[in-house]
Amino acid sequence: MQLPAVVTQAREFWQRLRTPQKLTIIGAVLAAVSIIAAIVASTSSQPMAVLFSDLDPKDAGTIVEKLKEQAVPYELADGGATIRVPESRVYELRLALAREGLPSSSTVGYEIFDRTNLGMSDFVQKLNHKRALEGELQKTIASFDEVQKVRVMIVLPEKALFEQEQKKPTASVLLHLKSGRSLSKLNIEGIQNLVASSVEGLSPADVTIVDQHGQILSQVPRETSTLAGLTATQYEQQQKVESYLTSRVQSLLDGVLGPGNSVVRVSAELDFTQREQTRENYDPDGQVIRSEERIAEARRSQDSLDYPAVNSESNATKVRTNYEISRTVERIVGGVGTIKRISASVLVNGTTKVVDHDGKKVIQYTPRSQEELQKLTQIVRNAIGYDPERNDQVSVVNLPFDTTVLDQPEEEPTFSLPRGNLVLGIAALLAVLAALWALRRLVLSPPLRRRIEEILVPNAVLHLAPDGPAVPALEPAAEAAPVAQLEEHRELSPYDELRQRVRAKLDSAAASGLSEEDLLIEEMKDRIRRFIHENNADAIKLIQSMINQEH
Known part of the structure; x- marks a missing residue:
């Protein structure tokens, strides 16, 4: 069949339809096309990846303008703070934007001193040093898995002439934690000591840590030299022992x-x-000589009263020995x-x-x-x-x-689909239902129904009696014959049986106002429905042949 003939037949078929049927077909076609386009777009779109996140509005606007200039598709999320681009171009775009200094509000560390200015004043020099120190601390703290964004502020007082007038430096840390994440006490104390060790003269007690909700996370480090600090440490130790044994x-x-x-x-x-005990043990049987002293004396004397003089001599030896008893000294410090x-x-x-x-x-x-x-x-x-x-x-x-x-019995888990797939599925179902409804209206239209009855009834009757003799065409006189004459035939064709049953119902249907033709049509419809239900393939071929004859 040539194309002009097909177009002509399609135009004629379209003109025979009524306005509601035309609108129904148009709506079904548009719905089907929309659903197919949405499915194709969702399956063929490139996966998107995060280019930058946590951007300032100024940087986000500049980056979006650059992406528009390069005709790069992008998506915005988190109120414009996150920009997504095709995954295959993430690194390429990051390098290209970095050459242009974007994002410009990134954290600055010691690289601020890469470009020195000879005319820089001492105040600017100190300010840059403070900015660099804060930036390096922000980079370090941001490496924690729980931290999404961080801001560090340090106060460095001026040097005082006298030591007693010197003020202590202080620091504050603002943490934006990731959703559902939290920092332990050890992590918080670690951040306090990290900041304190990075700033000269800063004590961990002077570092305040606050989260994005304004809650103070830091605590004053305990000093075991104070009674309060010692009591808190003892209580934690007791809890650890109880938890371990439990x-x-x-x-x-x-x-x-x-x-x-x-x-x-x-x-x-x-x-x-805390107990400290000193114990001394003495062993009386373990005597040892500690020291020995020997004194030898020799004396010579002369009595001058006697003459001649009388001389006398005397010798004396003294020995002094000191003994030491064995002693053991023990110094015991209780745990x-x-x-x-x-x-x-x-x-x-x-x-x-x-x-x-x-x-x-x-x-x-x-x-x-x-x-x-x-x-x-x-x-x-x-x-x-x-x-x-x-x-x-x-x-x-x-x-x-x-x-x-x-x-209690557990509730059975319900099956859930992603929201996008659910919407597409519902839309596709509606499109299919609309198309089926349009086809039903088209098939059941009065002109088409009469055409189907004209084609299917003779074939249905022949199908109901395949082994019987050929059914002759009825003459008008035969159709008007009374029922009594029809009963005289030995063998009635299926079509005659159909007419006979219809005539038998005329008396009962006269009160309802139905004519013979109406009852005959209803009986033929019932036969057609049963034929289509029992012989789908034959019915489809008949409908196709009818459509071809129509065109």
Whole structure:
């Protein structure tokens, strides 16, 4: 078939349609085209990646203008602070924009001194040094995984003539944390010490850290020399010991009883008293000579009263020996934070099983035996390092747990689709329904229905009696023959049977105002529907042949 003929037939077919049918077909076609275009666009679009994020409005506007000049597709997010471009061109565009100094509001560090100015004043020099120091600290703190953006401000006072008049430097840090992230106490103290160690004369206590919500995160570092600082440190040490012992006992019970069948609480009393003891031990049997002194004296005397004189001589020797007893000196310094007493309380659930009670499934609770409780008590004692000399206490009690919330049936997870795919699916379904409705209106239009009946009825009748004799065409006189004459024939054709049943209904349908032709049409429609339902392939061929004859 040539193209002009096809166009002519299509024009004639379009002109035969009524206005509602034309509007329906146009709407269905437009909806289908729109859905197909949206699906193709969503599947063929290039993946986008972040070019820059957390931009100032000024830098974002400048970068967008540059992208428009280069005809680069882009997307804006986060209120214009984030710019996305095709993933394949991210690095190329970053290098190109960096050559033009974009973004210009990036953090400046010590690179500020790469270009020196001989005419720079001392005030500008100090200001640049402060900016460089703040920028380097911002870069360092921004490397934390939890930190999205950071701002550091340092106050450096002028040098005073007298030391007692010298003011201390201070610093403040503003942190923008990522969504759902937080910093631990150790991280906060680390930032405080990092900033304090980078600025001369700055103490960690003078560094204030605030998050984007205005909450103060920093705390004054504890000094163990003060009573308050020592008490806080002792309390943390006690919590660590209790948590450690609790986790040891809980892990053992979970392995024996199963998770959720035991609750453990451990209370530890620590002794933070610092004792220093000096002990001396003497061994009386271990005498040793410490020192020995010997004195020898020789004397000579002469009595002058006698004559001749009488001479006398005397010699004396003295020995002094000092003995030292063996002595041992011990200097003992007691440990700080030793365990003074431990108390452990353990709640144990019984066993449960599902039994059949009067045709219903019920949960039966069985308490644990005394032998099991004794074994569990011994396990807990070994886990905490039980010492009877410290007057430690361990209590294991069997009580039924409240599991009413756990016994409730869980809701079945619902299947969910991404919002974009859901919208496309709904739109595609609506387009298909609109097309089917338009086709139905077209097929069921009065001219087309009459044409289908003219073509399908003879074929349907022949199909209903394939093995019978050929059905002759009825003459007008035969059609008007009474029912009594039709019954005289031995073999009635299916078409005659159809007319016979229709005539039999005329009497009952006379009251409703239906004519013979109307009843005959309704019966033929019923036969056509059954024929189409039972012989889809033949019906399709008949419709195609009818359409070809129409054109």
